[in-house]
Each structure stands twice: as C-alpha cells, then as structure tokens.
Amino acid sequence: MITIVAKNIIKQGMTKKFKAAVKPLIEASQKEGGCISYNLYEDVSDPSVLTFIEQWEDQEAIDRHNNSAHFTQIVPTLSAFRTESEVRLYKII
Amino acid sequence: MITIVAKNIIKQGMTKKFKAAVKPLIEASQKEGGCISYNLYEDVSDPSVLTFIEQWEDQEAIDRHNNSAHFTQIVPTLSAFRTESEVRLYKII
Numbered sequence: 001m002i003t004i005v006a007k008n009i010i011k012q013g014m015t016k017k018f019k020a021a022v023k024p025l026i027e028a029s030q031k032e033g034g035c036i037s038y039n040l041y042e043d044v045s046d047p048s049v050l051t052f053i054e055q056w057e058d059q060e061a062i063d064r065h066n067n068s069a070h071f072t073q074i075v076p077t078l079s080a081f082r083t084e085s086e087v088r089l090y091k092i093i
Numbered sequence: 094m095i096t097i098v099a100k101n102i103i104k105q106g107m108t109k110k111f112k113a114a115v116k117p118l119i120e121a122s123q124k125e126g127g128c129i130s131y132n133l134y135e136d137v138s139d140p141s142v143l144t145f146i147e148q149w150e151d152q153e154a155i156d157r158h159n160n161s162a163h164f165t166q167i168v169p170t171l172s173a174f175r176t177e178s179e180v181r182l183y184k185i186i
Contacts, residue, residue: 003134003146005098019186041096041183051183053096053146090134090144093112 001036002062002089004054009084015047018081021074022052028070029054034061062089094129095155095182097147102177108140111174114167115145121163122147127154155182 010018022040029038036055043049056062065071079085103111115133122131129148136142149155158164172178 002137005144005146039185042186044095044182044184049181050186051098051181053098053183088142088144089137090146091137092132093135093143 002056002059002091004052004056004062004087004089006052006054006087007085008050008052008078008082010048010050010082012048014081015050018050018078021077021081025070025074028068029065032061032065032068034058034064095149095152095184097145097149097155097180097182099145099147099180100178101143101145101171101175103141103143103175105141107174108143111143111171114170114174118163118167121161122158125154125158125161127151127157 008018019040026038026040029035034057036057038052038054041051041053043051056065101111112133119131119133122128125131127150129150131145131147134144134146136144149158
C-alpha cells in the first residue's frame with residue numbers, strides 16, 4: 001500500500017472554486033481499481049489548507065490514476081487556485 | 094473524526110533512533126480509547142521524512158492522548174532527532 005499526502009495552500013477567496021474543481025476528481029478516483037481511499041481534508045484551524053490523503057494498493061494503481069482522464073484534465077487546472085503544493089508518497093513502517 | 098498529519102524531517106543519521114523512540118508511543122496510542130488508527134509512514138523517496146497519520150474519534154480523544162504518560166514522556170524527547178516538524182489537524186470534507 002502507498003499513501004499519498006498532497007497538501008495545497010489555497011489563494012485567498014479560492015477555496016470554493018478549488019473544492020468545486022476537485023469534486024469530480026475525487027468521485028472518479030474513488031471508483032478506480034486499486035484505490036483504497038481518496039478524500040479531501042481541511043485544516044481545522046486554517047481553511048486555506050486543503051489536503052488529499054489517498055491510499056493506493058500499489059505504484060501501478062497510482063500510475064493508472066496519474067494517466068486517467070480525470071487526473072490529466074483536472075489536476076493541471078488546480079495550480080491557478082493555490083500558492084503552494086506538496087505531494088509526498090509514503091509507505092507504512 | 095479528526096485526522097492528524099504530523100511530519101518530521103529527521104537529522105542525518107538519526108532515523109533509527111527516532112523510530113526506536115516512537116515505537117512505544119505508537120503501540121500505546123493505538124490502544125487508546127478514541128484512537129481509530131495511528132501509524133508512522135516513511136517517504137518512499139526520502140527516508141528522512143517520517144510522518145504520523147492518526148485518526149481520532151473527536152477532540153476529547155486527542156486531548157486525552159496529549160495528556161497521556163506515553164505522549165508527555167516521549168514527544169518532548171523527539172525534537173533532538175529532527176530539524177523540522179509540522180502538525181496539522183484535519184476534518185474530512
């Protein structure tokens with residue numbers, strides 16, 4: 001299993017637009033083969049921090065996800081909404 | 094449910110010591126009331142990045158955790174092993 005933590009710092013006034021843009025990405029990703037979980041989280045003390053926490057069966061599932069239509073169409077549009085992003089892939093130890 | 098992502102950037106040569114120090118913290122935390130999951134993850138491309146991902150039923154469970162003997166005895170010792178840490182509490186959206 002590989003866990004992805006993808007943090008986004010959203011530009012002021014852009015959180016609603018970001019959430020709307022990623023809604024179909026979340027829905028389609030959750031249905032993918034090899035996706036264990038895929039959800040968006042909001043920092044309880046700073047609503048401008050929106051972070052995906054994703055669990056995937058293996059790297060092959062992530063590769064398919066990264067090449068899916070919903071990923072390649074939606075993810076490139078997200079940079080307009082954020083000032084910063086950090087994506088890390090983790091293995092449990 | 095509240096999800097905590099607590100990232101630690103470990104000093105060079107200190108990852109084994111950090112992992113040994115947090116082993117009893119992980120074991121005791123997983124047994125706590127209100128703990129849904131509590132695990133340590135390693136960045137697959139940078140083993141100096143060690144991140145806890147924790148799921149708790151509510152803030153009261155986190156408050157009890159923060160006041161537990163294992164937390165108050167172990168967590169203050171961890172700053173010696175790391176150069177940086179970032180703790181964020183998240184709600185799912």
